[in-house]
Amino acid sequence: MDGFEDMDLDEIEFAPVEGAGERLALLTLEEAHNLLDWLREVAAGNGPDASVAGRWAREVAARIPSRD
Template structure:
């Protein structure tokens, strides 16, 4: 996971973050629409690379995509 070493994440850290208790997630600030779209593009890119995080990236991309309003 070389891409995540600079922020101190490994697979177990990511699992811990993704399964944070509800009270911890309630403290998170909301993303702007532009930020959410940026995160979605990043997740789709990671998923398409097919690396060790592709399954998590795909799951999170789907969860975010349903929350982003369509441009139409």
């Protein structure tokens, strides 16, 4: 295994977390298109994240109006 089998989670001091998370504001149309451009650029490459970026590019493109 990974060597943490005997670790007791009750003995770990976790960082405090606020109870209620704050939602991010919605993207503007321009920000959404900038994000889409970036995702398409990553998807066009040969990096390890290209296929994931391509999937997200398709998801974002399906939800925003075209620039035209």
